[in-house]
Amino acid sequence: MKFRTENITPPPIVKLAEAAKKYAGSQDFIDLGQGLPGHIPPKPILSSLGEKLLHPVTHQYTPDQGHLELREELSLYLRRHSNYDVDPQAEVTVTAGGNNAFSGAVLTLLGPGENILVPEPFYFNQIMAIQLAGGTAKPVEVDEHFQPRTDSIRNAIDDKTKAVLLVSPNNPTGAVYQQKLVDEIVDICLENELFLLSDEAYARLVFEGSNHYSPRTRRDAEDHVIVLGSFSKDFGISGWRVGYIVGSPPFMKEFLKVQDTVTICAPTASQLLALEILKEGAEFVDDELMRLEKLRELAYIRAQEIDRFEIIRTKGTFYLFPRVKSCNDSRNLVIDMLDEIKVLTLPGRVFGPNGEGHIRISVGPLTPEAVDEAFDRMARYFS
Structure with a gap:
C-alpha cells in the first residue's frame, strides 16, 4: 500500500x-x-469555565470564524500589543492552534509545485505543512545574528514563489527581527506580488528592551500580510489548541473553505477560555x-x-x-x-x-x- x-x-x-x-x-x-x-492562566480564569460547561451551547459548534465576542476582544488585544487594527467581522479567524492557522494558510495559497521562502534554521512543522500542500520550502540564509538576509531572499525568488515566511520571535533561535529588516522584506513582497506569512506565536516573549514588530502595521501591505498567532506560548494553554489568523477579507473568504473542511471551528470550550483570558486583561x-x-x-x-x-x-x-x-x-x-x-x-x-x-x-x-x-x-x- x-x-x-x-x-x-x-x-x-x-x-x-x-x-x-x-x-x-x-x-x-x-x-x-x-x-x-x-x-x-490564574485560577479565577480557569474556574470561570466551570459554570459555562453546564450550558448546552458550550458543547456545540461555533461559526467557522469563531465566537464573534472572542474575535472582538482579540482585535482590541492586537491593537494594544501589536499596534494594528483588524476588523473582527472580516479579517480574523480563530483556529485550533497556530499550526492549524499556518497549514490552513498554506493550503489556501499554494498551488502544486509552488514554493515559500523560509529562513533557515526553520520550524520543522511548517516545512511539513508546506510539503503536505504539495509545495516546496525554499531555504534562505540568515546572518550571524540569525536575522534573514534580504539579498538571499531576493536571489531565491522565482516564478513559482508564492510567499515569504517570517517567524519572529523565532523558533529555534530566539531572534527578534529588526523593524528595518522586516520593512525591507515587506517591500520585497510588494515589489514581487508575494504574500508575507508572519508567524507571531511568541509575540509577547521579547526581552532586554527589544520590541516585537508586526508587518501588519504597514497599511500599504494589508492585502499581502497574513499574521499567524497562538494562545499556546504567551498564555500557557498549548493543550487547549487556540490560535488565530489575520488577513485581508478576500484571503479570509478563501481560508474559510479550508477551515470548514479541516476543522469546522476551534473547540468551543477552548474559545471560551481564550475569551476569559482576554477579558481579564491577561496581566x-x-x-x-x-x-x-x-x-x-x-x-x-x-x-x-x-x-x-x-x-x-x-x-x-x-x-x-x-x-x-x-x-x-x-x-x-x-x-x-x-x-x-x-x-x-x-x-x-x-x-x-x-x-x-x-x-x-x-x-x-x-x-x-x-x-x-x-x-x-x-x-x-x-x-
Missing part, C-alpha cells in the same frame, strides 16, 4: 520522545526539549515575562561557561541555540546526552541543514534550580 504522505518529513519530536520514554518517569530526568512555557503574562527574563539570564550565564558552546545571545522566546564545537552529528549527540546525563535537548539538524552542529535548549517551564542542575550536567558532559 502506498500513502501520499510517504515523502513528507516525519515529525522529529516523536522519535526523540520515544527515546526519552525510559527516563521520563525518573526524578533525575530534565526535559530541555519541548517548547513549553512555565505558566497557566498574568507580565509576571511570567519577569520570571522568564531571570531564567534566560541564568541560562545564558551558564551556557557561556561551557567552552564547547558558541552562543549567540538573542532577545526572544525561552530558547537558546548554541553551536557545539566539533559536533558533526547533533542527533547522535542529543541521544548520547540523554543516555549519559538524562538531559533532553533537540538536535539542530531537525531545524534544517544549517542547524547542524547546534542544539536547542528550552528553559520555559523550569525552575532556576533545574536550570542550574541541567547546566551542571552539561558542563560535566562537555568537559
Whole structure:
C-alpha cells in the first residue's frame, strides 16, 4: 500500500520522545526539549469555565470564524500589543492552534509545485505543512545574528514563489527581527506580488528592551500580510489548541473553505477560555515575562561557561541555540546526552541543514534550580 504522505518529513519530536520514554518517569530526568512555557492562566480564569460547561451551547459548534465576542476582544488585544487594527467581522479567524492557522494558510495559497521562502534554521512543522500542500520550502540564509538576509531572499525568488515566511520571535533561535529588516522584506513582497506569512506565536516573549514588530502595521501591505498567532506560548494553554489568523477579507473568504473542511471551528470550550483570558486583561503574562527574563539570564550565564558552546545571545522566546564545537552529528549527540546525563535537548539538524552542529535548549517551564542542575550536567558532559 502506498500513502501520499510517504515523502513528507516525519515529525522529529516523536522519535526523540520515544527515546526519552525510559527516563521520563525518573526524578533525575530534565526535559530541555519541548517548547513549553512555565505558566497557566490564574485560577479565577480557569474556574470561570466551570459554570459555562453546564450550558448546552458550550458543547456545540461555533461559526467557522469563531465566537464573534472572542474575535472582538482579540482585535482590541492586537491593537494594544501589536499596534494594528483588524476588523473582527472580516479579517480574523480563530483556529485550533497556530499550526492549524499556518497549514490552513498554506493550503489556501499554494498551488502544486509552488514554493515559500523560509529562513533557515526553520520550524520543522511548517516545512511539513508546506510539503503536505504539495509545495516546496525554499531555504534562505540568515546572518550571524540569525536575522534573514534580504539579498538571499531576493536571489531565491522565482516564478513559482508564492510567499515569504517570517517567524519572529523565532523558533529555534530566539531572534527578534529588526523593524528595518522586516520593512525591507515587506517591500520585497510588494515589489514581487508575494504574500508575507508572519508567524507571531511568541509575540509577547521579547526581552532586554527589544520590541516585537508586526508587518501588519504597514497599511500599504494589508492585502499581502497574513499574521499567524497562538494562545499556546504567551498564555500557557498549548493543550487547549487556540490560535488565530489575520488577513485581508478576500484571503479570509478563501481560508474559510479550508477551515470548514479541516476543522469546522476551534473547540468551543477552548474559545471560551481564550475569551476569559482576554477579558481579564491577561496581566498574568507580565509576571511570567519577569520570571522568564531571570531564567534566560541564568541560562545564558551558564551556557557561556561551557567552552564547547558558541552562543549567540538573542532577545526572544525561552530558547537558546548554541553551536557545539566539533559536533558533526547533533542527533547522535542529543541521544548520547540523554543516555549519559538524562538531559533532553533537540538536535539542530531537525531545524534544517544549517542547524547542524547546534542544539536547542528550552528553559520555559523550569525552575532556576533545574536550570542550574541541567547546566551542571552539561558542563560535566562537555568537559
